[in-house]
Amino acid sequence: MTAPSVRLHPAGPLEAGVVAALQQACFPDDPWDEGSVATLTTPPAGFAVIALDAQEQPLGFVMARVAAEDAEILxxxxLPQARRGGIGRLLVEAAVTGSQNLGATALFLEVAEDNPEASSLYxxxxxxSVGRRPGYYKRVDGRVAALVLRRDLDGA
Ligand SMILES: CC(C)(COP(=O)(O)OP(=O)(O)OC[C@H]1O[C@@H](n2cnc3c(N)ncnc32)[C@H](O)[C@@H]1OP(=O)(O)O)[C@@H](O)C(=O)NCCC(=O)NCCS
Structure with a gap:
């Protein structure tokens, strides 16, 4: 599916509250506060992009950081009601473009082994996959491994 009425918008530290609210809605078991989001997305190393609907309501977000040639999706x-409409894919591409603009040649991320939706998206x-971190994520009934994934960026 595509997301025709969705607009992507770069979110600076002044919009950290919006990004934090989205993060908390998507990760209720691991919410980040506005201050942490602002710190992580402070330029030039960090950035965030939000997806807005036709009424300018936020539907999704991505946060990333760049260190030299390596970037990471944090x-x-x-939002649950907006999933399966192509927004996740748009946000990944926004992270790719933002990372390339900051000079990165590779983009990394970690995904829990029990998250098939995100694994399919990536x-x-x-x-x-370039690695595995056993027991990386805490769950109510134990721990689950993270897979480390990489995407080579154009020009790498
Ligand atoms: C992972 C997430 C961001 C995907 O967002 P989304 O907007 O639903 O993704 P898209 O609609 O762009 O889907 C792109 C592709 O991802 C895969 N995918 C996404 N959701 C899927 C699902 N529920 N089941 C199977 N595949 C899925 C498919 O390959 C899909 O392509 P297709 O629609 O052509 O089949 C969303 O499910 C989410 O926010 N999950 C909770 C937070 C999370 O787990 N984040 C990732 C942490 S590493």
Whole structure:
């Protein structure tokens, strides 16, 4: 599916509250506060992009950081009612473009092994596995491993 009426908008530290609200809605078990989001997305190393609907209501977000040639998606999420409409894919591409603009040649992320939706999104977006971190994420009934994924950026 595509997301025709969705507009992507770069979110600076002044919009950290909007990004934090989206993060909290998408990750209720691991909410980040506005201050943490503002710190992580402060330019030039960090950035965030939000997806807005036709009424300018936020539907999703991505946060990333760049260190030299390596970039990392810190978090990405789409509100439950807006999922499966292509917004996640748009946000991944926004992270790719933003990372390239900051000089990165590779984009990394971690995804929990028990998150098939996100794993499918990343596979469909050109990421491949480069590592595994056992017990990386805490769950109510134990711990689950993270897969480390990489996507080579154009020109790499
Ligand atoms: C992962 C997430 C961001 C995907 O957002 P989305 O807007 O629903 O994704 P898209 O509609 O762009 O889907 C793109 C592709 O991802 C895969 N995908 C997404 N949701 C899926 C699902 N529920 N089941 C299977 N595949 C799925 C598909 O390959 C899909 O392509 P297709 O629609 O052509 O089949 C969203 O499910 C989410 O916010 N989850 C909670 C937060 C989270 O887990 N974030 C990632 C942490 S690493």
């Amino acid at each position: 978090a990405i999420g789409v 596979k469909a977006s050109g990421f491949f």
